[in-house]
Amino acid sequence: MPKDPAPKSTPDAQHAEHEEYGEYGEYGDEPEEQPVVEHVADDDRFGAVTVRLDTREGEVTVTGASVPRVVLRRAAGTQPADHVPIGTRDGARLTLTVDGAEAEVDPAKGRLTRRSYRVDVRHGDRCWRLVPDSIPGSRLLRGEEPLGEFTSEGNGRVAAEWGEDAAVGYALAAAFGTGAQPMWMIAIEMVGDMLPG
Template identity: 60%
Template sequence: MSVITETLVEDGQFGTLTVRLDTERGEVVVEGAAVPRIVLSRSAGTEAEEHVPVGTRAADRLMLTVDGEETQVRPAKGRLTRRSYAVDVRHAGHVWRLLPDSVPDSRLLRDGRRLGEFTSQGNGEVSAEWHEDAAPEALDVGLGYALAAGFGTGAQPMWMLVVDAIGDLVP
C-alpha cells in the first residue's frame, strides 16, 4: 500500500521546507526556497523493507542527489548497536553522519562536528533542533531532513535489545 506523506516544516533558520515521503516508490524529497533540493530514492524494482521508510539500507540500491548532482550515501546495516544505524553522506569535500543518540533522536554531524538533533518516527514527519553555536548551512539542513525522513531516527541501546530478546525466550 502506497503511503505518501507531505509535510511542511518551519525551520527556524531556513524557513519553510517541504518533506515528502513516498514509501511505495521509496523516495524522499526535501525542498525549500533557501535549501538545495535533496532526493533520496530506492532503485526501481527493489523490494521494500518495512522497517526502513525509504525501503532499504543497501547503499547499492539507493541514490541521493543534491540539486540533481549524484552524491554518495552509505547507510550502515542497522543491527544491534546504535552505531550500526549510522548513515554517512560524502559530498563537496565534506562528510555528514546521522547517528542515533537515544531511542527517539539522532544527531547530525558534519566533518565530526555536531550540528543538531533530528526526530522522525519514519512517517515523513521530521523535527530538528539546531545547536546554538552550530551555524548550519543550507545543505546541512536539507540533508538532515532527508536522512531523518528516509531512515527514521533513534535506536534502542544494545542492553535493551538483549533484555527484550531474553524476555522473548522466557515463557
C-alpha cells in the first residue's frame, strides 16, 4: 500500500506552529544578546570610528583613519560582572594600549555618587578622566579641560560631541558605559529594594 505523501505546510499551519513555539523558540524566548557588537560611529570631527565590544572575551577595540588604535582587555579568567560592559571595574584586571603602547586604566568602584563611576587613564604625559555628568552621559576631561561628551548604554554604541582625543573616550564609554543616576535617585531605589514586595 503506497504511503500518503507528507502533508504540505499551509500558511495556516505555519501560523499555528509559529504561535505554539513563538517567534524565538519553544517558549517565545528572545535570542541571546550578541556577545560581539561592532558599531561605526560617524564622528563629526574624526570621521568613521569603529567600536568593537566583545562582552564574552572582555575586549573593546577602537579604530579609525584619524584616531589611534585603542584596545582595552579584561584579564583571562576574570569572572565578568553583568553591570559593566567590559566585565570588571578592577583596574588590576584590565590592560589598555594606545597605538600599541601600554597605558594605565584606573576605574573607580562605581558606588553611590556619580564621581564614583569615573575612569582615569594615564598614557605617557597625558591623563584623561571619563566622569558622569548626567543620567545618560559622561564628560571626557584632560586635566580640568573638557574634551567631549559621550553617551553609551553599554551596548557598544557610542555617541560623542567633541573636543579631541576621540579613541580613548570611545573605548572608555564602550567599556564602562556612561552616565549615572544622582545620589538621591539611587537612595530611593535602595529603600524600595528593602521594602517587602
